[in-house]
Amino acid sequence: MSDNAEIRFEGIGVSPGIAFGRVHLVREDIDEVVRYQIAPSQVTDEIGRFEAGLIQTRMQILEMQQRIAESIGAKDAAIFDAHLLVVEDRTLIDEVLRKLKTDLCNVEWAFQEVATRYAETLSKIDDPYLRERALDIQDVTKRVIRNLQGKAPKAFLSLSQPHILIAHNLTPSDTASMNRDNVLGIATDLGSRTSHAAILARSLNIPAVLGLHDITAKMETGQHVLVDGSDGWLIVNPTPETLERYKQIESRRAKVAAQLKQLRETTSITRDGRHIVLSANIELPEEVDAVAANGAEGIGLYRTEFLYLNRETLPSEEEQYETYRKVAERVRPNPLIIRTFDLGGDKLAAGAVDIGDELNPFLGWRAIRFCLENQDIFQTQLRAILRASTVGNVKVMFPMISGLDELRRAMVVLEESKQQLRSSKIEMAEKVEVGAMVEIPSAAICASALAREVDFFSIGTNDLIQYALAVDRVNEKIAYLYEPTHPAILRLLKMVADAAHANHIWVGVCGEMAGDVALVPLLLGLGMDELSAAATLVPRVKRAVQSLTIPECRELVGETLKLNTASEILERCLQLADNRYGDLLG
Ligand code: PEP
Numbered sequence: 115m116s117d118n119a120e121i122r123f124e125g126i127g128v129s130p131g132i133a134f135g136r137v138h139l140v141r142e143d144i145d146e147v148v149r150y151q152i153a154p155s156q157v158t159d160e161i162g163r164f165e166a167g168l169i170q171t172r173m174q175i176l177e178m179q180q181r182i183a184e185s186i187g188a189k190d191a192a193i194f195d196a197h198l199l200v201v202e203d204r205t206l207i208d209e210v211l212r213k214l215k216t217d218l219c220n221v222e223w224a225f226q227e228v229a230t231r232y233a234e235t236l237s238k239i240d241d242p243y244l245r246e247r248a249l250d251i252q253d254v255t256k257r258v259i260r261n262l263q264g265k266a267p268k269a270f271l272s273l274s275q276p277h278i279l280i281a282h283n284l285t286p287s288d289t290a291s292m293n294r295d296n297v298l299g300i301a302t303d304l305g306s307r308t309s310h311a312a313i314l315a316r317s318l319n320i321p322a323v324l325g326l327h328d329i330t331a332k333m334e335t336g337q338h339v340l341v342d343g344s345d346g347w348l349i350v351n352p353t354p355e356t357l358e359r360y361k362q363i364e365s366r367r368a369k370v371a372a373q374l375k376q377l378r379e380t381t382s383i384t385r386d387g388r389h390i391v392l393s394a395n396i397e398l399p400e401e402v403d404a405v406a407a408n409g410a411e412g413i414g415l416y417r418t419e420f421l422y423l424n425r426e427t428l429p430s431e432e433e434q435y436e437t438y439r440k441v442a443e444r445v446r447p448n449p450l451i452i453r454t455f456d457l458g459g460d461k462l463a464a465g466a467v468d469i470g471d472e473l474n475p476f477l478g479w480r481a482i483r484f485c486l487e488n489q490d491i492f493q494t495q496l497r498a499i500l501r502a503s504t505v506g507n508v509k510v511m512f513p514m515i516s517g518l519d520e521l522r523r524a525m526v527v528l529e530e531s532k533q534q535l536r537s538s539k540i541e542m543a544e545k546v547e548v549g550a551m552v553e554i555p556s557a558a559i560c561a562s563a564l565a566r567e568v569d570f571f572s573i574g575t576n577d578l579i580q581y582a583l584a585v586d587r588v589n590e591k592i593a594y595l596y597e598p599t600h601p602a603i604l605r606l607l608k609m610v611a612d613a614a615h616a617n618h619i620w621v622g623v624c625g626e627m628a629g630d631v632a633l634v635p636l637l638l639g640l641g642m643d644e645l646s647a648a649a650t651l652v653p654r655v656k657r658a659v660q661s662l663t664i665p666e667c668r669e670l671v672g673e674t675l676k677l678n679t680a681s682e683i684l685e686r687c688l689q690l691a692d693n694r695y696g697d698l699l700g
């Protein structure tokens with residue numbers, strides 16, 4: 115793509131806004147080794163990376179060897195002995211270390227140089243055994259380099275020039291740790307609306323278009339692009355006319371945003387007087403300023419696992435307590451709902467916690483399942499939350515509850531954590547409300563039983579939809595099947611809301627559905643008491659709530675329950691939304 119014609123690519127707009135700038139392309143081509151200089155003070159770190167890379171490679175070879183031995187036989191598995199010899203070859207390792215110190219270059223480069231020279235020398239010798247050894251070295255070299263690159267600090271996270279970041283994929287930890295001031299916009303091959311990278315981009319207010327399939331293969335660093343995160347366009351070499359049109363769109367959006375700002379101090383009451391609690395979701399403690407600034411009534415979901423990403427050690431009880439306390443103080447007397455640790459799925463901790471590779475991470479060792487097996491980590495967090503309850507209106511919420519047994523097990527750990535504090539005479543609030551996230555279909559179907567044992571429900575529609583419809587929430591290839599208005603979802607939401615009210619507890623929605631103004635009428639009609647969305651979306655949701663009446667929303671639900679397709683239901687929702695606040699939809 116070298117000429118200057120304008121080209122448009124359509125993806126999934128996941129974080130609204132417009133950004134224009136030069137591309138920085140992150141290539142996934144991890145076998146391409148680049149050389150960079152290191153300072154003498156970095157040599158120890160590079161040696162550490164080298165050692166870790168060799169250990170990791172050794173473990174991988176041993177694992178492969180065992181798998182082959184079990185499935186084919188020990189004789190075939192013996193070929194890996196030669197591979198093991200390479201990672202244990204002292205002469206080779208010492209030479210890499212020497213090169214690292216004398217050339218002051220990164221370890222991937224040093225290793226590749228030395229290993230390639232070894233392999234070349236062996237391959238030239240006229241001896242079949244030694245030629246085989248050369249192949250072994252090449253094979254193992256690739257593996258070591260891949261492991262080293264997996265551990266290398268990602269250079270794009272600290273770029274100092276403003277840029278539009280284009281990458282194959284961004285993990286939630288990449289998004290949380292990049293230099294936000296310089297990232298004007300984001301575009302990626304993979305991902306969708308409810309992937310955690312998208313959720314974070316929204317919270318950080320960075321326009322983003324994901325799910326562009328193979329955009330990284332088509333782009334080059336330095337190109338001019340426009341990211342339209344509202345409508346999902348990546349426009350390469352935008353013409354002056356396109357830029358002008360976007361300027362006008364921006365100014366219209368700015369006008370709507372200014373009107374929405376006026377709503378900050380108003381309450382979210384429907385036209386017929388029903389108060390719907392409007393809260394914000396946060397991932398990072400520094401987002402707390404945006405909560406009140408956008409007129410939210412507290413925090414409906416604090417995704418605490420982001421405390422654990424990007425670090426090598428777990429935060430101590432004290433550190434967590436300090437963080438939760440500060441957030442609670444900032445939002446009091448409004449509630450702060452702290453969700454316990456939801457690692458797993460697309461949120462993998464860097465070094466602090468090892469979930470391991472799983473074939474189906476979203477169905478795997480995630481959230482409460484992980485915590486119940488790691489009670490030290492769980493109790494440390496629960497004690498920190500309980501201690502923070504003395505300074506604010508703190509509630510605790512368990513993620514990924516699949517049924518009553520699991521909920522009860524979590525309650526037992528909570529009770530034990532309280533006991534530990536009591537016996538150490540450490541203060542906590544008299545009563546700390548406990549909620550369950552309803553985000554697994556089994557929990558929705560058995561909601562009545564759960565409702566009798568908690569103080570509130572918060573429906574995690576991001577996961578509820580992915581599990582009910584069997585649609586991986588981060589897979590852009592099947593994003594078209596991810597339909598919040600699917601008749602099955604409507605029924606599940608109704609079951610949960612009805613079960614909550616029959617048992618006199620409140621129910622909210624904290625998935626991305628709560629921030630979609632087209633769907634707010636449906637959620638109000640279903641009886642939701644609270645909606646919690648990214649802080650920047652709260653003013654829009656408030657306008658929607660203030661424009662609607664509960665009877666018209668109930669009527670909408672009655673009608674849509676008779677419809678059998680997601681598109682028909684969506685169309686009916688859009689009709690009502692368009693009648694009441696059409697300017698927010700465009
Ligand atoms: C959800 O699943 O809807 C939710 C709010 O939690 P998360 O997006 O962190 O999985």
Ligand code: MG
Pocket residue numbers: 513553574576577
């Ligand atoms: Mg979830």
